[in-house]
Amino acid sequence: MATFRLQGSKVLAVDMTGDAVKAKNGSMVAYDGQMAFKKMSGGGEGIRGMVTRRLTGEQMVMMEVKGQGTCFFADRASQINLVNLHGDKLYVEASNLLCTDAGLRTGTTFTGLRGGATGNGLFTTTVEGNGQAAIMSDGPAVVLRVTPQYPLSVDPGAYIAHQGNLRQDFQSGVSFRTFLGEGGGEAFQIRFEGDGLVYVQPSERNTIGGDV
16 A cells, blocks of 8 residues: 655655555656556536536546655645545545545535635535545644534634534524624634534635635
């Protein structure tokens, strides 16, 4: 299995001995040894995945990288975070996914109002199985633990991913005063309950909720 490690905070190094990984198309910045690159249709999920992604608008252009040596990946100097999966599922925006083990399965799932609030559409990408994945954030991400005793509320613009047995609900604090321009600037949040991890970046994307 390929070995993921960080080369600094903004470059992912993947050591391979004949293994393969799936990476964001065009994200290779350097490599040593022998590598082969192949574009994957539909995020590597075959015809069904390609059709699903086109229908949902959750676009993800990936490539397969296979070889022997070390391949380095980066994207727009984004911070990179490693995620270990042990049979569980990671939910991540497609634009935040940099690289996964080739054996991990990717797919799409409905996010409901959360997706609408983040401005990223109503669907998101899932990564499932055993292995490693690398996700990107605007600034160093923090990983926040959610337990049944301690639920967590997150700004939709700062959310990047979550994993574990979590239920998410969309919360709105919009009132008549909001429309009078007297809102607190935090009209929408995502509330997570259950047991798992939430990845939050120290930067807020422009969102629909951020305008009210």
